[in-house]
Amino acid sequence: MSEKQTYTVVEGGSITTPKGFKAGGLHCGLKKTDRNDLGAILCEVPATAAGVYTTNVFQAAPLKVTRESLVNGTLQALVVNSGNANACTGEQGEADAYEMRAATARQLNVAEENVAVASTGVIGELLKMDAVRSGIAGLPEKLDGGAAGAEEFCQAILTTDLVKKECCVKVSVGGEEVVIAGAAKGSGMIHPNMATMLGFMTTDAAIDGEDLLNLLRAATNVTFNMITVDGDTSTNDMLVAMASGLAGNSKLNRLHPDWDNFAAAFTHVCQSLAKSIARDGEGATKLIEVRVSGAVNDEAAAAIAKTVVGSSLVKSAIFGADANWGRIIAAVGRAGVPVSPERVDISLGAIEVLLQSKPVAFDEEQALVYLQKSDTVLITVKLHDGEGTATAWGCDLTYDYVRINAAYRT
């Protein structure tokens, strides 16, 4: 984040707030409940677009289709289903993903190569294409440029998520107001390593395509790639950004005087969505934020922050409101990067528990109250080895995580 914040959060804003976007969602029958399971975003013009994807070797069929659509750097629509990941479904799965793209293009009257496809849900089962077909046929009348359409879309992409995730900010570019928004889903199998679960960004900025892609990658690295729920990286992670260009701003590129402001605003949306995903991790009761400073470099800081926030023992201790800093330092020490073992400081919130690698006689009662009452638990690790910094987000490990995942398919 820049020191002087030049963007403003738009309360009640959504992915349809940037000019040119409609969204919608409906229930077509992929989920067993009557919750929405199919959604779409439509831009009134072909939008400059970019995507980042999971690093998992096994990539779901929709990722292949979306990559193909994004070769020309342009999208006008995207269709997404929940309830079924269309992953490890072989040739039939690919054919189904292509059919989703073709049907959406036909229904929304846009070019097939300008449609992205995303899926989330159970791995290894074929899509019920009858449901998908009838759902896509019903999409046009559901699309809406207001808050209602965005709400239906956000509901359609959720799986075990408890709450929808969205964020909207505005920022001035060359005197014009530009709006950036995003929606995401998360919950389980969350240890993104390139993109995150499903994330969709819309903006009305005019922006160079290559710079949009580079910004998406840079923002992803410090936001979506810095969260973990359970260390598992999905086969379906995908983050797609669409820029309609309808804000009327002078076209953004890296040399534009407002580039840094725009980038900060864009990164804010990514960070807000990423934190929402971590906070709503399966079974979570708390957001855990780990700030590492003084590492030999930023990469080392990131490795340490992610190792601490991903430690099952640290996560269990936070759930139990146990100020067990021994588990934090043990995680720091196994992150696989250089650390001087004699000069580590650790704090829980404002409570110093370790100074220069020596235990501080802290007030256990105060620590218990902090851990019990805080909606967000802040763990600060200072290494005094260099200038590297990073922040990572995760959640506590609870009985409900086990309950949810012991019987996900049933």
Added chain:
Amino acid sequence: MSEKQTYTVVEGGSITTPKGFKAGGLHCGLKKTDRNDLGAILCEVPATAAGVYTTNVFQAAPLKVTRESLVNGTLQALVVNSGNANACTGEQGEADAYEMRAATARQLNVAEENVAVASTGVIGELLKMDAVRSGIAGLPEKLDGGAAGAEEFCQAILTTDLVKKECCVKVSVGGEEVVIAGAAKGSGMIHPNMATMLGFMTTDAAIDGEDLLNLLRAATNVTFNMITVDGDTSTNDMLVAMASGLAGNSKLNRLHPDWDNFAAAFTHVCQSLAKSIARDGEGATKLIEVRVSGAVNDEAAAAIAKTVVGSSLVKSAIFGADANWGRIIAAVGRAGVPVSPERVDISLGAIEVLLQSKPVAFDEEQALVYLQKSDTVLITVKLHDGEGTATAWGCDLTYDYVRINAAYRT
């Protein structure tokens, strides 16, 4: 394991079965309950010895002392306490570890530099040295060359373990019977990366010191380093082997005609202890064994096997008896090593669930019964990319893991 097994498991054997060893344990006051918390092993002669240690950057004080003792490749005694890890305890912690070594040497009448020290328990609290001192003073009368002494020792090294872990085998070396035994503790913070938790091996073999160290390292790599309970690597992991040489065998080295038989027997003890640790992981109800074959090389196979067995989602699914192979293939795909995504076979026990990366229509009821009834769940992954193989062991993720770790210190 060798194809023709030349060693025999000694039922009821223990670390005192090899000639020359006594062991014992007692309660000195480090644990809140009256369970044993201090133990020792004594050899009647200085034994050829070797050790391997945690890769965690933060290494507990006793590791420093033990490394120092092992510089000369000889040990005659070792002392171990549970209830307190003596880790992150600064200069006082080091002084305490040295005092443990000196007091043990004095009481057992051996040279100080021939005594190893190990600790396990809570990190960051100073040892109650009054309790340790009185405990060490009481050790000599507890030492016993029979099964009772070994039993007391095994009890003394446990923390949240439910059962003691020991194994004993015999093998013929140059016509003489040689006995190899081991005792270990595990339970939580189990993702060894060099050695494991605490493991102590005794043998009466005469063996070259350098070859003993190399064998210890090689055996550790395919046994203790292939288990995981929660992905957390302790600050206190240590595996020490002592060889009394009293079996009267012609001295073992890598060129000895019975080397392979001895190495197989030694590795069997390590594997047996490692599997016991995984099976008794905190909260575990099942052992999970993941066998990977056809990887590009053994290192890739090991990375995949450990990623699968360490996946919280796979572990939760096994707890829930859910044949969710999608989580297995997702873990294979994020292991960070090359895999051809089109030709993966996965089986649960004898039930094929994925063939050439395509779902097999298996009998869900049969899979449910297999997962519910099996004490050990076998996951087989065949990659058809090369000749690399590896096996890893872990356990399911249960409500009890969360319960135990949400309130470990209290």
